[in-house]
Amino acid sequence: MTKSNDVFSRIDTDLNTTSSKQLIEQQATHWLLIQDELDLEQKVQFEQWLIIDPEHERIYRRLEDALSLVEQVPVAQSSDPEMLVEQLKSSSKVTMSTDESAANNHIYRWFAVAASVMLIAMLGWFGQEPQGASPVIAQQIYQTETAQVETYQLVDGSVVTLGPDSKLLVSISNQVRSLKLLSGEGYFDVVGDKARPFIVSSGQVAITVIGTEFNVRFNPSSIQVAVAEGQVEVELQGKHAKLQAGEVIFADNSRGLSQVTPIDPTLIDDWQQGQLIYQDAPLGHIVAQLNRYYAGQIIVVGDNVEQLRVTASFSTQDIPSVIQDLAAMLSLEYTQSGDTWLLTKPAMVKTN
Structure with missing residues (x-):
């Protein structure tokens, strides 16, 4: 019989390791484990994670479906994840548990989620690709601490420098390069690729480029976008603006897009120096x-x-x-x- 520690050692929540497919599975498992304990900020992060890539939601919903099946096994018999799966496989009729306190018990949920992971792996649900989906080549989360500045090279050759206390989600497929700046500041030196647009979003703001250098700063009430080289298009609430090198714009959810104004190029990457x-x-x-x-x-x-x-x-x-x-x-x-x-x-x- 597998002990709980052995099972949960498979649920690696280190988001900086493994292949892209495994990474999404691990992220989905992590979110499902803590779903009942999310505070407001975490709920926002979860929703952002869910929408950044269709594959995120697909795998999360598979896991959610499996959990709902597992939770129908009588709780009194559910002391081990493998036992839960065996009971589910052998039951011709599954009875909903009436033990609400046990069903909501944190430890039981860990067992149930672990059993769900085993169940969908057994059924092959994780591996089923949706029709017409573009496979994710690489997916990663980059994060810096207070006063830390780090530079990362992405698999497409583009380079991202993150300012302190910043968090960036990166998802690259054969059709699109999608990045989500959740907090802080990032300077992007983008390799041109006409077949795959490079899209950076922050809050409700989306910045689309082909090949350029630009900076995105997450401010308390607005997003600042400044272009060092090339051209970008900024979109917010259906409104669009194009920026050339040496221009800056502020995007505010309540006031929309500001006027495009000139900016001294030395101001754009000053924090890197x-x-x-x-x-x-x-x-x-x-x-x-x-x-x-x-x-x-x-x-x-x-x-x-x-x-x-x-x-x-x-x-x-x-x-x-x-x-x-x-x-x-x-x-x-x-x-x-x-x-x-x-x-x-x-x-x-x-x-x-």
């Missing part, structure tokens, strides 16, 4: 980027303080000094408590 250069940028966007370089937290407090505009250059090597410089520049007060900094308007001075 350890510099943050801002030209009439709102303080809120600057603080959001600084927080990706800082192990603590920077908080802006006060009406309209986040909208204060800044034109300046800072080094990423000494974030506390940057905070103090910002405070002096904008006539703000700063308060430090451990690794947390508050930027606020000066307190009103009462006079008699």
Whole structure:
């Protein structure tokens, strides 16, 4: 009899290993295991994972169907994943369990999901390809930590540099190169391939290119797209805009696409050189980027303080000094408590 640890050792949730098919199976299993425990942010991540590739949803739904079959086996007899599968195979009539507490038990769910993986592997459901589907050549998740900048070469030869605290999903098939920037910032140096468009999405924004260099920055309230070379097309809510080299646009879900404006090319990849250069940028966007370089937290407090505009250059090597410089520049007060900094308007001075 297989012990639970042996079974769950097969459910590898390390998303940076194995083949693309196995990777999706592992991701689907991971999401199903924690489905009842997702917080709001995780639910958003799950939905994004589900829609990034049709193969994600196909495999996840197969696993979900198998779990629903397994959960119909009487709980009292379900102490082992292999036993669950055997009971399901040998039962001519399956009875729904009435033991709600046991059916929702976390440990039981682990057994049930493990049994579901075994069942669909036995039935060959994972391997069934949908008609007309383009097989995924490579799929990967890239993620950086606070203050970490990393460069990755994709299987098509394109190069992606991720800024700190960033997460990128990459799915490449014979027909399309699809990337999803879930957080942070990425600089993309794209190898031209007319047969396979290179599409980067972030939030509801989609950026389509053939061969170019551009930067995408995930801001709190908008997505910034800046082009260093070539041309890209940005789409949001059915509206489209084309950007040439040396142009930038902001895409906001509530306000749509901004006007395309010129940008100094040195501003586009400044962060790769350890510099943050801002030209009439709102303080809120600057603080959001600084927080990706800082192990603590920077908080802006006060009406309209986040909208204060800044034109300046800072080094990423000494974030506390940057905070103090910002405070002096904008006539703000700063308060430090451990690794947390508050930027606020000066307190009103009462006079008699």
